[in-house]
Amino acid sequence: MLRSIATVCLSGTLPDKLESAAAAGFGGVEIFEQDLLSFEGTPAEAGRMAADLGLAVTLFQPFRDFEAMPEPQRSRNLDRAERKFDTMQALGTQMILVCSNTQAATLDDPARAAADLREMAARAARRGLKLGFEALAWGRHTSRWRQAWDIVREADHPALGLILDSFHTLCMGDDLAGLAQAVPPEKLFFVQFADAPRLRMDPLSWSRHHRSFPGQGELEVPGFLREVLAAGYAGPISLEIFNDEFRAAPSRRIARDGLRSLVWLDEQAGLAPLPATPALSGIEFVEFAVDETARAELAAFLAALGFRLAGTHRSKAVQLWRNGGANLVLNAEPDSAAAERFAQLGPTVCALAFRVDDPARLMARAEALRCPTFRERVGEGERRIPAIRAPDGTLVYLVQATGPGDRPIWEDDFLLAPEATAPGALRGIDHVAQALAPGMLDSFVLFYRAVFGLAPDAPWELPDPYGLVRSRAFTGGVADGVEQVRLPLNVSESTRTGTGRFVSALAGAGVHHIAFATADAAAAVQAASQRAAPLLDIPANYYADLAARFGLGEAETAALQAHHLLFDQDAAGHGFRHAYTLPFQDRFFFELAERGVGYEGFGAANAATRMAAQQRGRAR
Ligand SMILES: O=C(O)c1ccc(O)c(O)c1
Numbered sequence: 246m247l248r249s250i251a252t253v254c255l256s257g258t259l260p261d262k263l264e265s266a267a268a269a270g271f272g273g274v275e276i277f278e279q280d281l282l283s284f285e286g287t288p289a290e291a292g293r294m295a296a297d298l299g300l301a302v303t304l305f306q307p308f309r310d311f312e313a314m315p316e317p318q319r320s321r322n323l324d325r326a327e328r329k330f331d332t333m334q335a336l337g338t339q340m341i342l343v344c345s346n347t348q349a350a351t352l353d354d355p356a357r358a359a360a361d362l363r364e365m366a367a368r369a370a371r372r373g374l375k376l377g378f379e380a381l382a383w384g385r386h387t388s389r390w391r392q393a394w395d396i397v398r399e400a401d402h403p404a405l406g407l408i409l410d411s412f413h414t415l416c417m418g419d420d421l422a423g424l425a426q427a428v429p430p431e432k433l434f435f436v437q438f439a440d441a442p443r444l445r446m447d448p449l450s451w452s453r454h455h456r457s458f459p460g461q462g463e464l465e466v467p468g469f470l471r472e473v474l475a476a477g478y479a480g481p482i483s484l485e486i487f488n489d490e491f492r493a494a495p496s497r498r499i500a501r502d503g504l505r506s507l508v509w510l511d512e513q514a515g516l517a518p519l520p521a522t523p524a525l526s527g528i529e530f531v532e533f534a535v536d537e538t539a540r541a542e543l544a545a546f547l548a549a550l551g552f553r554l555a556g557t558h559r560s561k562a563v564q565l566w567r568n569g570g571a572n573l574v575l576n577a578e579p580d581s582a583a584a585e586r587f588a589q590l591g592p593t594v595c596a597l598a599f600r601v602d603d604p605a606r607l608m609a610r611a612e613a614l615r616c617p618t619f620r621e622r623v624g625e626g627e628r629r630i631p632a633i634r635a636p637d638g639t640l641v642y643l644v645q646a647t648g649p650g651d652r653p654i655w656e657d658d659f660l661l662a663p664e665a666t667a668p669g670a671l672r673g674i675d676h677v678a679q680a681l682a683p684g685m686l687d688s689f690v691l692f693y694r695a696v697f698g699l700a701p702d703a704p705w706e707l708p709d710p711y712g713l714v715r716s717r718a719f720t721g722g723v724a725d726g727v728e729q730v731r732l733p734l735n736v737s738e739s740t741r742t743g744t745g746r747f748v749s750a751l752a753g754a755g756v757h758h759i760a761f762a763t764a765d766a767a768a769a770v771q772a773a774s775q776r777a778a779p780l781l782d783i784p785a786n787y788y789a790d791l792a793a794r795f796g797l798g799e800a801e802t803a804a805l806q807a808h809h810l811l812f813d814q815d816a817a818g819h820g821f822r823h824a825y826t827l828p829f830q831d832r833f834f835f836e837l838a839e840r841g842v843g844y845e846g847f848g849a850a851n852a853a854t855r856m857a858a859q860q861r862g863r864a865r
């Protein structure tokens with residue numbers, strides 16, 4: 246089916262929008278009138294530009310507030326329609342969208358609405374054009390698709406049909422039940438798709454500012470597509486998203502997200518299968534871009550956390566640092582992707598590596614979802630780890646999960662030190678938190694959901710002393726009832742929060758902290774203290790409140806305090822003990838986390854205390 250996107254989804258001028266849509270792989274565009282009005286050339290030139298890019302103009306949207314107006318507006322509207330038909334013919338599109346009238350003056354008279362639409366359709370038909378009628382959720386007298394259909398049916402003109410829009414239906418808690426029985430396929434002229442977060446808001450503001458691509462929100466868009474297909478619809482699948490962040494973002498990224506959302510939607514609706522989502526079994530390593538100097542400084546920081554140099558790459562300036570099951574790679578190789586990242590941003594995380602059951606299958610899935618792939622130069626006999634790029638350019642390596650008897654992936658490429666397998670206090674990586682510019686969150690949500698099959702948890706809000714931080718966590722890869730991969734994503738509109746400062750310092754997104762899993766946080770902290778690790782001090786008031794909140798005894802509270810530990814407990818009594826380091830060069834920081842079995846969170850209740858302590862640390 247033809248994939249189409251409305252120009253209103255994208256930023257820039259009409260030529261920018263068309264080029265981005267074509268580059269992403271769309272076959273059609275809905276043209277919004279405003280985009281045409283602000284275009285320098287003629288409608289015919291716009292139409293040629295689209296055609297040259299291989300884009301069909303699937304629809305033109307110049308009209309609103311048409312049906313059931315009293316005279317003289319009624320006649321004026323019909324005259325105006327003729328001018329719009331001229332434009333459509335120049336543009337080379339057949340379909341005009343008319344959305345239900347929102348004006349106070351419109352008559353509550355479905356028969357009049359039908360008669361008016363019939364008249365417009367008759368005029369359109371004379372020119373070989375077609376007219377689709379769509380119910381807006383806030384339409385004055387027509388707000389549901391069934392009402393719009395009643396009007397279209399009563400008008401009974403072959404050039405008049407129904408347009409559906411998933412947002413207008415789903416935002417009202419409505420569905421398409423009965424569509425296939427009521428509406429013949431040839432009357433289903435066009436269908437628009439949009440998702441949205443569930444918000445308590447009037448539908449107009451919700452629709453105009455908070456729509457998102459399928460898979461980025463919480464509406465049941467795949468079910469909507471299934472119903473539309475069951476009704477025999479075979480026309481374009483068209484995205485129509487009004488979203489302030491989309492219109493402020495680079496149009497190429499947004500167009501690519503849009504296409505990705507449609508590939509995912511087809512899979513979810515059972516239309517076109519993709520290679521299956523992976524079984525994730527953890528984060529094998531996190532890789533830092535460093536140079537020689539930064540490497541020495543970061544290595545010293547890690548050594549204080551009990552990490553040891555466990556291996557050196559056979560052919561590159563790359564080191565493996567390890568503590569128990571936690572692996573960190575420090576990459577100082579010149580002329581590499583890491584070096585490029587370092588040159589731009591200084592010491593930062595440049596790659597994450599996920600353990601998956603079948604890297605080749607996941608690569609195929611990612612490519613089908615239009616993820617850029619990456620192939621690093623490798624030396625002879627070395628392993629090439631397949632990698633894809635996250636929306637911010639961070640590399641995501643896909644590492645074969647190994648069982649107890651298997652050869653570890655490290656042995657091909659690294660000269661491992663004898664202490665490589667020495668026991669350590671850390672079990673692995675509990676979670677990796679990324680700080681994103683606000684406009685990036687939807688891109689990441691779609692990336693993790695579509696490519697990895699991870700589901701976002703409910704959104705959280707975390708109060709930094711200098712503004713709000715919004716957080717959404719992705720978790721997945723359940724094994725033995727425990728989540729193996731946890732990825733909180735944080736965004737902040739304020740540039741003064743820890744998240745905001747990190748994002749502006751980095752000119753983009755990146756890993757802001759890494760939490761290591763330990764079975765005994767107090768012991769891990771004690772060992773780190775003895776090695777003079779820089780740990781974050783927590784104020785005494787925190788502990789007084791904690792004791793009161795959870796009814797902790799004096800000795801237990803004192804033990805937490807002595808170890809800089811924060812504490813949380815869920816409703817079922819599963820506990821979480823965690824401590825933080827100071828940031829490395831005012832950039833990223835680390836966390837030591839002891840997660841009681843069954844605890845699913847991240848200590849969000851402690852985030853305000855942690856962020857305040859970090860901001861105080863900066864002020865000193
Ligand atoms: O917000 C609007 O006005 C508007 C216009 C056209 C549409 O197709 C739509 O879904 C919303």
Ligand SMILES: [Mg+2]
Pocket residue numbers: 379409410437485
């Ligand atoms: Mg619409």
